[in-house]
Amino acid sequence: xxxxxxxxxxxxxxxxxxxxxxxxxxxxxxxxxxxxxxxxxxxxxxxxxxxxxxxxxxxxxxxxxxxxxxxxxxxxxxxxxxxxxxxxxxxxxxxxxxxxxxxxxxxxxxxxxxxxxxxxxxxxxxxxxxxxxxxxxxxxxxxxxxxxxxxxxxxxxxxxxxxxxxxxxxxxxxxxxxxxxxxxxxxxxxxxxxxxxxxxxxxxxxxxxxxxxxxxxxxxxxxxxxxxxxxxxxxxxxxxxxxxxxxxxxxxxxxxxxxxxxxxxxxxxxxxxxxxxxxxxxxxxxxxxxxxxxxxxxxxxxxxxxxxxxxxxxxxxxxxxxxxxxxxxxxxxxxxxxxxxxxxxxxxxxxxxxxxxxxxxx
Amino acid sequence: xxxxxxxxxxxxxxxxxxxxxxxxxxxxxxxxxxxxxxxxxxxxxxxxxxxxxxxxxxxxxxxxxxxxxxxxxxxxxxxxxxxxxxxxxxxxxxxxxxxxxxxxxxxxxxxxxxxxxxxxxxxxx
Numbered sequence: 001x002x003x004x005x006x007x008x009x010x011x012x013x014x015x016x017x018x019x020x021x022x023x024x025x026x027x028x029x030x031x032x033x034x035x036x037x038x039x040x041x042x043x044x045x046x047x048x049x050x051x052x053x054x055x056x057x058x059x060x061x062x063x064x065x066x067x068x069x070x071x072x073x074x075x076x077x078x079x080x081x082x083x084x085x086x087x088x089x090x091x092x093x094x095x096x097x098x099x100x101x102x103x104x105x106x107x108x109x110x111x112x113x114x115x116x117x118x119x120x121x122x123x124x125x126x127x128x129x130x131x132x133x134x135x136x137x138x139x140x141x142x143x144x145x146x147x148x149x150x151x152x153x154x155x156x157x158x159x160x161x162x163x164x165x166x167x168x169x170x171x172x173x174x175x176x177x178x179x180x181x182x183x184x185x186x187x188x189x190x191x192x193x194x195x196x197x198x199x200x201x202x203x204x205x206x207x208x209x210x211x212x213x214x215x216x217x218x219x220x221x222x223x224x225x226x227x228x229x230x231x232x233x234x235x236x237x238x239x240x241x242x243x244x245x246x247x248x249x250x251x252x253x254x255x256x257x258x259x260x261x262x263x264x265x266x267x268x269x270x271x272x273x274x275x276x277x278x279x280x281x282x283x284x285x286x287x288x289x290x291x292x293x294x295x296x297x298x299x300x301x302x303x304x305x306x307x308x309x310x311x312x313x314x315x316x317x318x319x320x321x322x323x324x325x326x327x328x329x330x331x332x333x334x335x336x337x338x339x340x341x342x343x344x345x346x347x348x349x350x351x352x353x354x355x356x357x358x359x360x361x362x
Numbered sequence: 363x364x365x366x367x368x369x370x371x372x373x374x375x376x377x378x379x380x381x382x383x384x385x386x387x388x389x390x391x392x393x394x395x396x397x398x399x400x401x402x403x404x405x406x407x408x409x410x411x412x413x414x415x416x417x418x419x420x421x422x423x424x425x426x427x428x429x430x431x432x433x434x435x436x437x438x439x440x441x442x443x444x445x446x447x448x449x450x451x452x453x454x455x456x457x458x459x460x461x462x463x464x465x466x467x468x469x470x471x472x473x474x475x476x477x478x479x480x481x482x483x484x485x486x487x
Contacts, residue, residue, distance in 0.1 A: 029425070030398065033398060033399050034398060034399050034424045034425070035399040035401075035424065036399075223398075223424060223425060227424065288402075289401055289402040289422075289446075289449075290402055290422075291401065291402065291422070293427075312424065313399075313401040313402075313422075313424055315399075342420075342427075
């Protein structure tokens, strides 16, 4: 099947984007260079095309009940236009996808990973409650992310409404560069910034206006998107969790609200809590520029205890960073970790939370 | 794409400059541009033996790892120690400050088997 183009494809090519196929779309992996783009986001601002992501709307009288039954976080806790990170589990407690869920005025908006859009829609359709309407609007929507300490300075002059009071993980309807959109103070980089959803046909106008901004945000590709999220220890579905791992094993217990009532996969998680986990995703950091890649084996002392799921070079810390599943008894700070990097045993230390500690998100 | 006329090249994108009986070796401008951000370079030590067409180290970029293949055989007499702390020199000056190792050639005749600039340009065109 031919890969698809986002509304911004021609612009990426014109900007010198190195195009690659990702999740069925042609996306820029980099323009000037991954490290350069990464640093721009940490220091000033970068702009990303994230139009490949999937978007669904859920509406109807029983929408809240339905969403609470198919996701792990508590949808009832959302104030109007508030946003939450969540997950959809299968009956075995495995993660079908992680997602971001928006409560709007007359519906809910779900934003899912591009690679899982079709699978997620099929799953949600199969579990639909009566009186609930589920729509896949992915093709009609384009999305741009502006991320970095200067993001507000770039978006505010272009927005019709005052965005200075928009809090982290909150959203609002407005327009940017005259284009009606949904704006949220969210992102996948750890920096302050905005994700902007608009009509696919008009997304280009927003992109052009943002790039023309005096602050000169740098166009950033998927390569920098990955190095930025890994520095924050943000999980990537397909690498760090999938349908064979539970959110508890993946260290996402904080988005699981066991007390909200029943939801798909809850009984498996309850059992895991009672019996104890067998493995746990941990963060590991090396002292050298020698960096781990996915699949590399992890040792505690002389014993092989796990493998890297996401690994790479941290441009901010100039060392190797990784997430890895490790057998539970060894998933702690005092373990003597090392990672096998193509035959060399590289020492690694256990890191809790983000590797990069100075991110600017509000 | 820089391809200095006076250098010799391999099909694996290494370059070689002859200085008497010593060869200075690095990777080409084309190689570094294909790899992207180079983060780490693994090089041999002074005194190590290298063999023509065999790898002597690796270049690690954010998205890929590549072996560095030796153009000639001999003994490593010098290693560019600046590269460890500043691998970006390979991008900035692949044929100058970005040099990697110097080899005392055991058989200078091996240089004749390498590509001339014009032939190398043909490969990367």
